[in-house]
Amino acid sequence: MRRFLLIAVPYLWLVALFLIPFLIVLKxxxxxxxxxxxxxxxxxxxxxGWEGIRSFFAALDFENFRFLTTDDLYWKAYLSSLQIAxxxxxxxxxxxxxxxxxMARSAPEWRPTLLMLVILPFWTSFLIRVYAWMGILAxxxxxxxxxxxxxxxxxxLTILNTNTAVYIGIVYTYLPFMILPIYSALERMDDSLLxxxxxxxxxxxxxxxxxxxxxxxxxxxxxxxLVFIPVIGEFVIPSLLGGSGTLMIGxxxxxxxxxxxDWPVASAVAVILxxxxxxxxxxxxxxxxxQREAEG
Amino acid sequence: MKTHLLTMTxxxxxxxxxxxxxxxxxxxxxxxxxEELLTKFEEETGIDLIYDVFDSNELLETKMLxxxxxxxxxxxxxxxxxxxxQAGAFQKLDESxxxxxxxxxxxxxxxxxxxxxxxxxxxxxxxGTTGIGVNVNKVKEVLGEDAPxxxxxxxxxxxNMEKLSECGVHFxxxxxxxxxxxxxxxxxxxxxxxxxxxxxxxxxxxxxxPYVQKxxxxxxxxxxxxxxICVAFGWSGDILQARDxxxxxxxxVEVAYNAPTEGALMWFDQMAIPVDAPNPDAAHTFxxxxxxxxxxxxxxxxxxxxxxNKASQEFLIDDVINDTAIYPDESTLENxxxxxxxxxxxxxxxxxxxxxxxxxx
Numbered sequence: 314m315r316r317f318l319l320i321a322v323p324y325l326w327l328v329a330l331f332l333i334p335f336l337i338v339l340k341x342x343x344x345x346x347x348x349x350x351x352x353x354x355x356x357x358x359x360x361x362g363w364e365g366i367r368s369f370f371a372a373l374d375f376e377n378f379r380f381l382t383t384d385d386l387y388w389k390a391y392l393s394s395l396q397i398a399x400x401x402x403x404x405x406x407x408x409x410x411x412x413x414x415x416m417a418r419s420a421p422e423w424r425p426t427l428l429m430l431v432i433l434p435f436w437t438s439f440l441i442r443v444y445a446w447m448g449i450l451a452x453x454x455x456x457x458x459x460x461x462x463x464x465x466x467x468x469x470l471t472i473l474n475t476n477t478a479v480y481i482g483i484v485y486t487y488l489p490f491m492i493l494p495i496y497s498a499l500e501r502m503d504d505s506l507l508x509x510x511x512x513x514x515x516x517x518x519x520x521x522x523x524x525x526x527x528x529x530x531x532x533x534x535x536x537x538x539l540v541f542i543p544v545i546g547e548f549v550i551p552s553l554l555g556g557s558g559t560l561m562i563g564x565x566x567x568x569x570x571x572x573x574x575d576w577p578v579a580s581a582v583a584v585i586l587x588x589x590x591x592x593x594x595x596x597x598x599x600x601x602x603x604q605r606e607a608e609g
Numbered sequence: 610m611k612t613h614l615l616t617m618t619x620x621x622x623x624x625x626x627x628x629x630x631x632x633x634x635x636x637x638x639x640x641x642x643x644e645e646l647l648t649k650f651e652e653e654t655g656i657d658l659i660y661d662v663f664d665s666n667e668l669l670e671t672k673m674l675x676x677x678x679x680x681x682x683x684x685x686x687x688x689x690x691x692x693x694x695q696a697g698a699f700q701k702l703d704e705s706x707x708x709x710x711x712x713x714x715x716x717x718x719x720x721x722x723x724x725x726x727x728x729x730x731x732x733x734x735x736x737g738t739t740g741i742g743v744n745v746n747k748v749k750e751v752l753g754e755d756a757p758x759x760x761x762x763x764x765x766x767x768x769n770m771e772k773l774s775e776c777g778v779h780f781x782x783x784x785x786x787x788x789x790x791x792x793x794x795x796x797x798x799x800x801x802x803x804x805x806x807x808x809x810x811x812x813x814x815x816x817x818x819p820y821v822q823k824x825x826x827x828x829x830x831x832x833x834x835x836x837x838i839c840v841a842f843g844w845s846g847d848i849l850q851a852r853d854x855x856x857x858x859x860x861x862v863e864v865a866y867n868a869p870t871e872g873a874l875m876w877f878d879q880m881a882i883p884v885d886a887p888n889p890d891a892a893h894t895f896x897x898x899x900x901x902x903x904x905x906x907x908x909x910x911x912x913x914x915x916x917x918n919k920a921s922q923e924f925l926i927d928d929v930i931n932d933t934a935i936y937p938d939e940s941t942l943e944n945x946x947x948x949x950x951x952x953x954x955x956x957x958x959x960x961x962x963x964x965x966x967x968x969x970x
Contacts, residue, residue: 452777453837557821575957
């Protein structure tokens with residue numbers, strides 16, 4: 314009985330915070346747009362009893378999903394989101410790994426402080442930090458003024474409102490999610506393994522590739538998923554830092570919902586986004602499970 | 610213990626309902642009021658004012674259509690108001706609670722009737738035009754002394770835009786504002802909504818899109834004032850606010866606004882009360898406060914938009930009442946047009962076209 318209760322808690326959580334909202338979105342995605350409050354039909358009319366429920370379900374259809382296939386905007390936006398997510402995950406890994414490595418190699422008494430420093434940005438609102446980047450990257454912004462002052466460039470670089478700014482924003486924002494799992498994997502690593510590798514004739518470089526990287530593999534995988542999955546649906550960073558050419562599914566969703574007032578199509582876009590995300594999420598789960606088994 | 614807790618809950622509920630009675634929640638456009646008016650309202654009426662802002666009609670509309678926004682007063686633009694009235698989002702005003710309605714200006718009321726027949730649901734807050742803001746010196750530097758700063762040629766002729774892209778151009782991220790302008794440039798009726806007209810507007814906009822740095826509906830105020838950009842196609846008062854901020858900062862940036870000579874869109878921002886407003890009484894009090902001649906004048910003097918309040922005109926500063934960019938003279942007034950809302954099907958074509966203009970997809 315106690316065991317059952319323990320399991321019930323996370324499942325209740327899942328049902329209340331994921332399944333029910335998802336079913337609501339799914340229901341709207343099968344409805345039709347209407348000029349009303351809320352702006353879709355049919356509405357479930359429980360007072361009409363069984364008849365009401367029947368006519369409600371009869372009015373639902375997959376028209377909106379069919380519509381998504383008629384316009385190449387949608388798959389282009391999904392693809393472009395996947396591309397941006399992939400590239401920025403890679404960039405975050407390239408920046409995050411050396412940081413995590415340096416942290417794990419530092420003197421033990423320093424580590425809590427360094428860890429604190431990685432988490433520190435979370436104490437300021439995410440939105441304000443992204444806005445700060447607008448001030449840094451603008452044509453008349455800090456970065457350009459600094460570079461002009463150094464004499465590296467003669468004309469200000471246009472970074473804000475381009476995809477470059479989006480990548481900078483994403484890497485900056487998601488860096489801690491990459492660093493933390495890699496750091497925790499590296500920190501647990503037994504240093505004597507490196508000594509053994511060197512004793513057996515490995516150079517320091519090949520010891521890093523043959524020992525350190527494989528041992529931190531799980532941290533890398535966890536970090537990559539933690540970055541990749543939320544970046545696909547990212548809306549705030551591309552809309553603040555990105556330009557008109559930045560096509561991401563989060564923005565398309567926003568437009569369906571706000572500009573077109575078409576909640577049903579917006580919901581259909583969201584349902585498909587979720588289906589796309591289910592694949593990496595399942596892979597992530599599997600990896601976690603394997604890791605646990607390996608440790609257990 | 611249990612009864613104690615119950616009393617406490619009841620007490621809290623009572624407190625909440627008392628607080629509720631003295632509270633009005635207003636949702637208005639960003640940079641759209643003299644904030645001293647908000648304090649004045651609280652002092653005069655004893656009602657707590659919670660003031661939130663937005664920067665797009667779409668955002669407001671979604672809240673209105675979802676219902677339960679919790680706001681007592683909102684400020685949609687005419688075309689959006691009309692659709693939201695049809696969707697049943699607003700309640701009729703109780704004129705007996707609005708004695709200051711006498712202050713309103715018939716010339717404007719006649720025009721807002723096309724969105725709100727009989728002006729039953731809304732009062733005019735501000736009105737203005739959509740046009741061209743320029744950083745005068747930079748534009749002249751790029752295009753020469755005779756740069757067409759009051760013509761749509763400036764923003765829709767690719768040759769001009771290519772040169773201007775060096776110093777930065779922002780367009781409104783509002784297709785309902787940009788398409789009428791593009792149609793006007795193409796010599797067509799700005800209120801056309803059929804696919805052929807949209808295709809023409811898309812052609813005009815796509816030709817200059819590569820030179821537009823950003824489509825955004827509020828950033829251009831600061832960007833123009835700081836000298837980050839040299840041209841913005843935006844709302845009259847916003848650009849005039851940029852002019853003011855630049856003058857205050859004394860940063861050498863001189864901003865000017867012009868309604869395009871080919872014709873400019875005239876729009877009306879209307880205050881209305883949502884059908885599910887928690888405190889409609891306080892909402893009426895707020896509307897009546899805003900319609901007070903001196904209060905309305907204070908708002909216009911601050912935001913540089915014309916208002917629909919005839920009585921307020923004697924309290925307006927010269928900078929506002931005598932500026933034809935704000936209160937157009939007869940000849941400019943003839944050049945102004947209004948548009949009607951987009952029905953759902955046309956709206957989808959419009960948004961799709963707008964996305965393809967902005968992203969090239």
